[in-house]
Amino acid sequence: MTALAALSAYLPQGPGWLPTWQLIVAVTATLNTIGNMTSVAASRKLYNSAPAFVNPLQSRTFAIWTLTSAVVRFYAAYNIQNKMIYDIALFTYLFAFFHFGSELLIFRTARPAVPNMSPVVVSTTSLVWMLSQYDFYVRS
Numbered sequence: 001m002t003a004l005a006a007l008s009a010y011l012p013q014g015p016g017w018l019p020t021w022q023l024i025v026a027v028t029a030t031l032n033t034i035g036n037m038t039s040v041a042a043s044r045k046l047y048n049s050a051p052a053f054v055n056p057l058q059s060r061t062f063a064i065w066t067l068t069s070a071v072v073r074f075y076a077a078y079n080i081q082n083k084m085i086y087d088i089a090l091f092t093y094l095f096a097f098f099h100f101g102s103e104l105l106i107f108r109t110a111r112p113a114v115p116n117m118s119p120v121v122v123s124t125t126s127l128v129w130m131l132s133q134y135d136f137y138v139r140s
Contacts, residue, residue, distance in 0.1 A: 014080040018133060022077035022089065025122060029070035036063035045115035046100075049108055069096065083138045090130045097123040 012019030035042040036059045043059040044051040069092040076089035100119045103110045110116040 012077045012080065014078075014137075016133070016136070018129060018137065019077045019080045021126070021129070022073045022080070025126065026070045026073040026077060029066050029073065033063045033067040033070065036060065036066065042115075045113070046119075047103065047109045048113055048116065049111045053109065080137050086130070086134070086138050090127065093123045093126040093130065097127060 012023055032042065040054050040056055040059040043054045043062055046062075047054050072085070072089050072092050076085050079085045096119055100110070100116060100123065104112065104116065104120070
């Protein structure tokens with residue numbers, strides 16, 4: 001058995017690429033959680049217009065928020081056809097979009113840069129993808 005074959009047994013078995021995308025985003029968020037729990041550096045890159053507002057407590061709070069989203073997305077990866085889990089995962093992207101969008105456009109604690117545009121792109125892409133494929137995954 002090859003390493004790829006062994007690994008594929010643990011990957012989501014749902015139809016299409018959305019379950020795999022959910023897993024990739026969940027793993028990335030988990031890694032981001034570790035970074036934010038251990039240092040304020042990652043959070044300061046996100047809130048690059050107001051790094052003085054980022055302290056260890058805020059960074060750890062952000063880490064737990066990120067981990068909560070990761071857990072929901074992990075469940076969605078393996079239960080993509082469960083309406084309740086799908087809907088909750090969709091809301092995690094909506095919340096992320098509004099959070100990062102408001103920090104960029106309303107509160108101005110962030111200015112466009114790769115670290116803070118990445119969650120905007122991921123949340124927007126995921127929202128459009130999940131909304132456009134809703135009937136395929138939930139009502140099929």
